[in-house]
Amino acid sequence: MSILKFLHKPQNALETEGRSAEPSVGETEYICPNCHRTLRESTLEEHSWICVCGHHFRISARKRIQMLTDENSFKEMFSFIESNDPITFPGYQEKLEKARAKSGESESVITGTARIGGIKAAIFAMSPEFMMGSMGAATGEKITRIFEYATQYSLPVIGWTVSGGARMQEGLMSLMQMAKTSGAVLRHSEAGLLYITVLTDPTTGGVTASFAMEGDIIVAEPGATVGFAGRRVVEQTTMESLPRDFQTSEFILEHGFADIIIPRTGEKKLLYDLLRLHGGRQ
Amino acid sequence: MTAYDKVRTARSTTRPTAQDYITEMFTGFIELHGDRRYRDDEAIMGGLAYLNGRPVTVIGIEKGHDTIERMRRSFGAPEPEGYRKALRLMKQAEKFHRPVILFVDTSGAYCGIGAEERGQGEAIAENLMAMMGLNVPEISILIGEGGSGGALALAVSDRVWMLENAVYSVISPEGCASILYKDAAQAPTAAESLKLTADDALKLGVAERVISERNIGTAEFYKTLADDISKELEILDKTTDLTERRYQRFRSFGRFEEERK
Structure with missing residues (x-):
C-alpha cells in the first residue's frame, strides 16, 4: 500500500x-x-x-423507480402489453422468453404513475436487462399509452431512457414506433405539459432519434453513452480515432444536446424542483 | 426475386434518383439550399416546383449519378443539417399552404463524428415530431433504399408509397446478419426475415401503395406517378382532420387491443 x-x-x-x-x-x-x-x-x-x-x-427500471420516486407511490400501468412477434422473426420467441426470464419483466419498459416529493407524474423507465432496452412494438405502445394518459389527465411525464435502439426482430413494426411515440409526445407537448427525459447508460439508435431527444428538459446521468450510431460503427465507417468522451453525456452537453448532467444522488431533488417550477402541486 | 435481390436492385446505381423524379415530374423547379443553421447538406435536395400546375414543396434524398457527385452528396446519407434543411422547407410549405412531396432513398443517416456532434439523433427526432404535426398534406415515396430512422425522418406522411423494388428496413440486412449470425455474408437470410420488401410493407400497412417498375424511367412512368400524386393530393385537400388521421395512421402500428388479465 x-x-x-x-x-x-x-x-x-x-x-x-x-x-x-x-x-x-x-x-x-x-x-x-x-x-x-x-x-x-x-x-x-x-x-x-x-x-x-x-x-x-446500470440499474433496473424497478430499482430506478424505487430510488427516485416516493415510497410506495408507483402504480404500474399497461403491464399486460407484451411483444407478440409481429413479423414472425426466426428465433425471436426464444429470445423473448430468455429476456423475460432474465429480467423478470414482460417488456423493455415499465410505465405508470408515481409521486416525486408528493407531486404526481406519469413515468416510464426502460430496462437494461430486457434486451438492453431495445424498442419493439410493445415498448412503443406502452410509451405511447403513458403519454396519452398523461395528456388526458394533464400530468407531466418523466422518462428514463436506456436503449440499444430499435429491436431488429420486429422489423418495420419497431421502426414505426419512433414515429408513433413522437406523435404522442407532440400531443402531450401541444397540451402545454412538461416532459423531462433522463438519459441513462446507454441511450442510442432509434430511441435517441425519437422520444429521448424530444423532452422539454433533457437531463443526463454522468458518463452515460448517448448517441445515434454505435461507437464501433462510427469507428469502422470513418476510420478515425474518436475523442475519448465521444457520445457521452458530457459530450452531448458540450455540443448543446442536453440541458444538465446530474449525479443520481441529486436527481430526485432536481426532478422535484423542475416539477414544482412547472406548477406541480403536492 | 428474393428479398435480397430486391435489396440489390434498390441499391443499383442505374436506378433513377430523386433529382430524376424532380426533373421529370415537376416543372419550374427552384432549388433552395441550406438549413440556416450550419451549412447546405447536398445529400438532401429540396425546393419549390409545380406538379401539374400546382405549387408544391419537393424534397428528396439524392444519391448522385457519377462518382464525383455521389461523394459530394455523401452517397445519399444525410447529416443533421440535411434533415434540418428538409424541416425548414416543410415548415415553409406549411406557412404557404403547399403540400410536401418527399422522395426517400438512403442507406441510412450519415454515420460520422460530425454528425454525432451536431445531433443526428435530435435532428431525426425533431423531424418525426414536426412531420406528425404539419398542417399540410405530405406524401412520401420510397424510390430505392429506405434505411431505418434516416429514411423515416422524411416519411412520417399521410401516404407512403413504395416502388416495386424499393426496400424499407429498420436495419440493413448486412448489419442484421453480422449481429445475429456474426456473419454479414448471411445478409440474404436476414433480408428474408426482416420483411423489408414493398409487398411486406404493404401487408404491414406501412405503405399504402406499391408502384410498378414495368416502365421505370420512361416519360409514361413519370407522368402516371405525377398524376397519381395529384389525384391523391385532391383527396388529402378535402380531409379536414389531416393531422389526426396521420397520428392514427402511425398509432395503429403495434396496437394492442386485447387486455389480458
Whole structure:
C-alpha cells in the first residue's frame, strides 16, 4: 500500500472498499467497469449504485423507480402489453422468453404513475436487462399509452431512457414506433405539459432519434453513452480515432444536446424542483 | 426475386434518383439550399416546383449519378443539417399552404463524428415530431433504399408509397446478419426475415401503395406517378382532420387491443 493510500481518510463507506476487501459471506460483488474496484452489493445499494470513482452502474427500471420516486407511490400501468412477434422473426420467441426470464419483466419498459416529493407524474423507465432496452412494438405502445394518459389527465411525464435502439426482430413494426411515440409526445407537448427525459447508460439508435431527444428538459446521468450510431460503427465507417468522451453525456452537453448532467444522488431533488417550477402541486 | 435481390436492385446505381423524379415530374423547379443553421447538406435536395400546375414543396434524398457527385452528396446519407434543411422547407410549405412531396432513398443517416456532434439523433427526432404535426398534406415515396430512422425522418406522411423494388428496413440486412449470425455474408437470410420488401410493407400497412417498375424511367412512368400524386393530393385537400388521421395512421402500428388479465 502506498503511503498516500495509507494516509487517505475514506470519505464514505464506498471508499473503504478496495480490491482486497473481504466480502461478507454470500454477498454478491461487483467490479466497477471504470476503476476496477470490487464493490459489495450492500455498499452499492447504500450509494445509489455509484462507485467512488463516480461511475454510475446500470440499474433496473424497478430499482430506478424505487430510488427516485416516493415510497410506495408507483402504480404500474399497461403491464399486460407484451411483444407478440409481429413479423414472425426466426428465433425471436426464444429470445423473448430468455429476456423475460432474465429480467423478470414482460417488456423493455415499465410505465405508470408515481409521486416525486408528493407531486404526481406519469413515468416510464426502460430496462437494461430486457434486451438492453431495445424498442419493439410493445415498448412503443406502452410509451405511447403513458403519454396519452398523461395528456388526458394533464400530468407531466418523466422518462428514463436506456436503449440499444430499435429491436431488429420486429422489423418495420419497431421502426414505426419512433414515429408513433413522437406523435404522442407532440400531443402531450401541444397540451402545454412538461416532459423531462433522463438519459441513462446507454441511450442510442432509434430511441435517441425519437422520444429521448424530444423532452422539454433533457437531463443526463454522468458518463452515460448517448448517441445515434454505435461507437464501433462510427469507428469502422470513418476510420478515425474518436475523442475519448465521444457520445457521452458530457459530450452531448458540450455540443448543446442536453440541458444538465446530474449525479443520481441529486436527481430526485432536481426532478422535484423542475416539477414544482412547472406548477406541480403536492 | 428474393428479398435480397430486391435489396440489390434498390441499391443499383442505374436506378433513377430523386433529382430524376424532380426533373421529370415537376416543372419550374427552384432549388433552395441550406438549413440556416450550419451549412447546405447536398445529400438532401429540396425546393419549390409545380406538379401539374400546382405549387408544391419537393424534397428528396439524392444519391448522385457519377462518382464525383455521389461523394459530394455523401452517397445519399444525410447529416443533421440535411434533415434540418428538409424541416425548414416543410415548415415553409406549411406557412404557404403547399403540400410536401418527399422522395426517400438512403442507406441510412450519415454515420460520422460530425454528425454525432451536431445531433443526428435530435435532428431525426425533431423531424418525426414536426412531420406528425404539419398542417399540410405530405406524401412520401420510397424510390430505392429506405434505411431505418434516416429514411423515416422524411416519411412520417399521410401516404407512403413504395416502388416495386424499393426496400424499407429498420436495419440493413448486412448489419442484421453480422449481429445475429456474426456473419454479414448471411445478409440474404436476414433480408428474408426482416420483411423489408414493398409487398411486406404493404401487408404491414406501412405503405399504402406499391408502384410498378414495368416502365421505370420512361416519360409514361413519370407522368402516371405525377398524376397519381395529384389525384391523391385532391383527396388529402378535402380531409379536414389531416393531422389526426396521420397520428392514427402511425398509432395503429403495434396496437394492442386485447387486455389480458
